Amino acid sequence: MKCIFCLLEKEESLEHVFPLAVGGALTTERVCRDCNCRLGDHVDCKRINHLFIVMRRNQLKLAGHSGRVPENDCDFNCALPPPQHAR
Numbered sequence: 001m002k003c004i005f006c007l008l009e010k011e012e013s014l015e016h017v018f019p020l021a022v023g024g025a026l027t028t029e030r031v032c033r034d035c036n037c038r039l040g041d042h043v044d045c046k047r048i049n050h051l052f053i054v055m056r057r058n059q060l061k062l063a064g065h066s067g068r069v070p071e072n073d074c075d076f077n078c079a080l081p082p083p084q085h086a087r
């Protein structure tokens with residue numbers, strides 16, 4: 001498999017296009033393990049730990065790879081609208 005990031009022939013790994021912590025249903029196997037790890041450390045980590053994402057994950061009870069739902073340690077929870085579900 002040719003990795004879409006480093007363009008090297010390597011063994012594929014399952015990459016969640018959107019992190020598992022925010023749903024993660026869309027995946028690709030066109031990313032090598034090394035690039036997948038770099039994405040997790042440098043991109044996904046910053047996205048899922050953003051204050052508003054943490055608040056929403058807590059509200060929706062979205063767990064990440066660890067299986068843990070983040071705590072919401074702030075007082076802004078009431079400012080978020082209830083989750084909307086597509087019909």
Ligand SMILES: [Zn+2]
Pocket residue numbers: 003004005006007008010031032033034035036
């Ligand atoms: Zn790669």
